Amino acid sequence: MPSAVKLGNNRHLLAVRDALIGMIAITMIGSFAVLLNNLGSIIKPYGRMMEAIFGPSWTTLGGDIWWATFAFMTIFAVFGISHKLAKSYGDDGFEAMLIAAACFFIFVPQIGKVPETEGAWGFIHFGYFNSTSLFTGIIVALLATEVFIRFTRVKAFRIKLPDGVPPAVSGAFAKLIPGIFTILTFGIIGLLFRMFSDGDPLNDWLNTVLVSPLTNAVDTPFFAVLIVFLVHVFWAVGLHGTNILGGITTPLFTSTGTKNTDLYAAGVTELDQYAVLAGPFLDAFVYLGGAGATLGLIIAMFLTARRRHKQLLALGTPPGVFQINEPILFGLPIVLNPIWLIPFILAPVIMTIVAYSAISLGLVHPVVTASIPWVTPAGIGGYLATGGHISGAVLAIVNLAISILVYLPFVYFNGKAEDKKSEDKN
Incomplete structure (x- = not known):
């Protein structure tokens, strides 16, 4: 923990991370400008409408x-x-x-x-x-x-x-x-x-x-899984893993994300020219509900009708839909809880492998926006990140289903253990 805290507080990494995050207004408006321009070729009626209103140079x-x-x-x-x-x-x-x-x-x-x-x-x-x-x-x-x-x-x-x-x-x-x-x-x-x-x-x-x-080494399944694993290991002990590693990952993902955006703006259609691990890849396909893909946990709790956590679900569901999961992380709790930490780490790792494989195999369009609001709900984030391709939304929903399946047995058996504990007390 001291080493992790020292890394997270390094003034040089913080300067890089905070500066690039502070540029989010620039990267977001640029991403949406490229997205709106390219939607005309994806959604033909939209392209014809814009050309009819603003002319050929719209x-x-x-x-x-x-x-x-x-x-x-x-x-x-x-x-x-x-x-x-x-x-x-x-x-x-x-x-x-x-x-x-x-x-x-x-x-x-x-x-x-x-x-x-x-x-x-x-x-x-x-x-x-x-x-x-x-x-x-x-x-x-x-x-x-x-x-x-x-x-x-x-x-x-x-x-x-x-x-x-x-x-x-x-x-x-x-x-x-x-x-x-x-x-x-x-x-x-x-x-x-x-x-x-x-x-x-x-x-x-x-x-x-x-x-x-370095870019070639970064854009690999191994690096993607390693980053996701380390982020969640830090969270496991109550440290903000995303921020701690942000000084390293933010410039890397920003670089590959903006390169993808430039290729997309130039009309490049060869998908193998694009980086897979780029821009908001993790926000769009892995951090669904926040670190640990805890939206899947919330849905799993609803599916198993865990009344014991009724208050927690009422407090955690609305922010969870928008990728904010501190009420769940510290309220369940997941942090420093050896049982919940298994699916908390396992689900994002599996989702990372699935997302990386789907994009690298050409089943899903690559990420072509440098940034999206990190609070964008699951599905919508995948759609926006891939430049308005429905395949991005489908991948996000598939990954959400995977997270639900990973969490379901732990929710079920944890509920059984809590019920048994209550019976023993009575």
Whole structure:
């Protein structure tokens, strides 16, 4: 538990997780814009209606929103991560996020790298700003902020202005030299990197040696099951497993989710091009009712007419429908309960294997939205996550049925044990 708490409280993982979660408004509106644009090809009457009302270019609005959100995902992340990390050190974070952004831009190639603009100065492909560069942005934001914060703590670097100077001005000048030194440091690093990498941009190099192998390792059944297993083991002892591992899983799932969204926006129909473990995969197909897929437990209790838990069901069912299950976790309780922990861990693991297999075999459309509200009810979440494909809703309902079947025998035998205990007391 101390190790888990330490991991969950790591300031760098928290900065990454909180920044990416804080971008949910951006990712959600971008996802829905792509969804609405592509629904026209799935639901033909809808497409014809939109074209009749707004003309042949009715998808321009969705395209503009995608461009304003997903095309600049890494830039938003750099600002957010640097701001969150600087705040954790007691800094106001404003200058830090500007300096971090400048350091990131140092590593963006100034010469066109795609055939249309190759060799031309000033043509930057959006691939250096979107989710393709997300890991580069995360690394640079963390390192640049750390360097900047440490420079600000060197008294010799602080310029102190007279007391009559407005605080905003004196504060900016106090961080002037640390900011210059930070940008200069990363400028030298960028220069040396280009010298020793034959001019390759940092992002291209990282994608080759780190991101691609890591993404390939992440998008596997083993990793999916491992993450789900660890999340629920943490919950078993009362720790918020989703949050503890969020600093690791959030950037990974955000990266694969936004890549899927970009492919979907571009009209890519080859399903094998999409990642399986992406975006809201777990929220849509595994965490039905919350961690442990406890909506299945609630339904199993209703099916067995467990009157003993009538009050608990009355309190836990409405939030459970919207993926909030603390009343069940701590009210039944499931946490630190060796009997209930068996189905609590087993059901999500089985559901993960089923969902991953169904998508990888092409039976269900891949997840193509970077995010959905985590409180979206079961079935609806699967439909939205897969870009409006009914197969996503069907998979979520099938997984819900699996969770009910896993919980049913435990509900039944637990009820028998409680009845026997009551008889013994009487």
